[in-house]
Amino acid sequence: MELITHALTANSLLTAFAAVGLIMWLSNAMSKRLTFGRIHGSAIAIILGLVLAFLGGISTHGQHGVADWPVLSGIGLMGGGMLRDFAIVATAFEVDVVRARKAGAIGALALLLGTTLPFILGVGIAEAFGYRDAVSLTTIGAGAVTYIVGPVTGAALGASSPVIAISIATGVFKAVLVMIGTPFVAGVIRLNNPRSAMVFGGLMGTVSGVAGGLAATDRRLVPYGALTATFHTGLGCLVAPSILYFAIRALVGA
Amino acid sequence: MTISGVALLAICTLLGSYLGDLLGIVLGVKANVGGVGIAMMLLIAARLWLVKQDRLSQGLKLGVEFWGALYIPIVVAMAAQQDVVSALSGGPVVLLAGFGAVILCFAVVALIGRVSGPTETMDEIEAREREAAASHLDPGVQTGTDASRNPARRQA
Numbered sequence: 001m002e003l004i005t006h007a008l009t010a011n012s013l014l015t016a017f018a019a020v021g022l023i024m025w026l027s028n029a030m031s032k033r034l035t036f037g038r039i040h041g042s043a044i045a046i047i048l049g050l051v052l053a054f055l056g057g058i059s060t061h062g063q064h065g066v067a068d069w070p071v072l073s074g075i076g077l078m079g080g081g082m083l084r085d086f087a088i089v090a091t092a093f094e095v096d097v098v099r100a101r102k103a104g105a106i107g108a109l110a111l112l113l114g115t116t117l118p119f120i121l122g123v124g125i126a127e128a129f130g131y132r133d134a135v136s137l138t139t140i141g142a143g144a145v146t147y148i149v150g151p152v153t154g155a156a157l158g159a160s161s162p163v164i165a166i167s168i169a170t171g172v173f174k175a176v177l178v179m180i181g182t183p184f185v186a187g188v189i190r191l192n193n194p195r196s197a198m199v200f201g202g203l204m205g206t207v208s209g210v211a212g213g214l215a216a217t218d219r220r221l222v223p224y225g226a227l228t229a230t231f232h233t234g235l236g237c238l239v240a241p242s243i244l245y246f247a248i249r250a251l252v253g254a
Numbered sequence: 255m256t257i258s259g260v261a262l263l264a265i266c267t268l269l270g271s272y273l274g275d276l277l278g279i280v281l282g283v284k285a286n287v288g289g290v291g292i293a294m295m296l297l298i299a300a301r302l303w304l305v306k307q308d309r310l311s312q313g314l315k316l317g318v319e320f321w322g323a324l325y326i327p328i329v330v331a332m333a334a335q336q337d338v339v340s341a342l343s344g345g346p347v348v349l350l351a352g353f354g355a356v357i358l359c360f361a362v363v364a365l366i367g368r369v370s371g372p373t374e375t376m377d378e379i380e381a382r383e384r385e386a387a388a389s390h391l392d393p394g395v396q397t398g399t400d401a402s403r404n405p406a407r408r409q410a
Contacts, residue, residue: 020327020334042326049333057339067335079331085290087329089267090322092294093301093315106370113362118355125351135285140347144355151332156274156286165341166348168333173352181356189364192375196367203359208326220376238291242277245285 005071012074019072023048039179040212046147046172050165063161081155088148092234106195107228110202115236118144118205119244122170134249136163140170141248142240146205147171149236156241175209182213191217194224201225205232259317266296 008015027048028041035044053065062068067076077083122144123137131137139159143150143166150167153159159167182191182200190196191214201210201224210229214221274289281287297318304310341348374382 016331017327020331023330023334024327042330045326045330046333049330050336050338053334053336054338054342056334057337063337063340065335065338072334075331075334079328079333079335083328084332085271085293086263086267087321087325088290089270089293089297090263090318090320091325092297093263093318093322106366110363110366114359117358117362118351121354121358122351125347125354129347140351144351148329152290156289158285161337162340165336165338168336169338169341169348170351170355172333173348174355177352177356181360185360189360190367191363192377193373194376194379195370195373196363199366200363203363204356218376220380234291234294237294238288241274241285242288242291245287246281 008071009073012072013077014074015071016074016078019075020078023052038212038216039176040208042208043172043176043179043212046168047176050169050172053165084155085152088152088233088237091230094230107198107202107231110199110228111231111235114203114205114232115145115239116244117203118174119240123248131163132252134245134252135159137252138240138245138248139163139167141244142236143167143170144174145171145236145240146233147175148233149205149240152237153240153245157245171206175206175212178204178206178209179212179216183216186217191221194221197221197224198228201228202232205229205236207233255311256313256317256320258311259314259319260321261317262300262314263297263318263321266293266300269293269296 024041024045027045030044031037031039031041056062056064056066056068056072060068064076066072067079119141121141123141125144126137126140131140135154135157136159138157139150139154140163142153147168148171150171151164154164154167186192189200191200197214200214204210204213204225207226207229210225211222214225270289270291270293271286272289273292274286277287278285301310304314
């Protein structure tokens, strides 16, 4: 047993890869078997991650979730700022500028609204619950944009871990709601044509939420929604820690 | 070479981080201002340049795309190391902000759809395409379909 523990702690990053791989595999199986693909495996995996972080926090009384267990300390490196930014930047490689032009003005408008409206709402709610500093307000507001924009913004601005956790959870909750709710409101919001799918992708943002929601509504709409949604994270990561943060700071002071 | 892709990605990320910090100092805040977003734009620009020069090799693509594919697992690892116990004390914020954002965005999708007027639904597009395929011997119908086949292009 001690030998196993030693092997795991001495190769902590590899242990993290294996552990996260196991979580992903389990989540994808749950997505298929329990929700019939309606809730994306990635959303389940992130929720599982948050649940594990909760258990880790309770058992170790630490502030770094599962990374406070010596065996899983590699999770700290794998999910830390360095590799996270590295992987997020890499996703920009798949952005096809020519295809982006097709989305045109209406896609750009949707993206702009899809970033600012949830942000303002998130800031307002955080304010109502007693958050007063610009960094926390901006981080929670960014979490209402997507679960990526939130922590990226929080890390850039130096927000506290509880605030970052709130912002991730808000984004994940939003993504799950989009996945489940879209088929039910599709008729009301006329989500039956490529144009509204592109508007939808730009407004909702989270690629997993949009892809899952549209797949459950009408599979043919998925590429149109994903087209605008792929820009959402990049735009959010650009404006949330800059323009939006300055706007909030101007309003509430540092 | 695969390493050239990994190196390109690293250079873009490092440059973005540096420029973000620099922007923070210029603007007088102790923060990285949009570093990740800047890095993404650098990577998109680099890709366009490589395609133009015809130097976008399979190995280079592999080096970047491998990390892109690891994005969700890394986000899971990030979620697993947050201080969730403390965050739960702010529970209602999560529910209200998440729920409110979704309702708001659904409403705006409906609004934009109504303001920008009627458009062809997916069913109508497919019906038209089937019709066109059935009468593909008629050249007049054929060209008419081609021009309007791609609904995305019409809006551009």
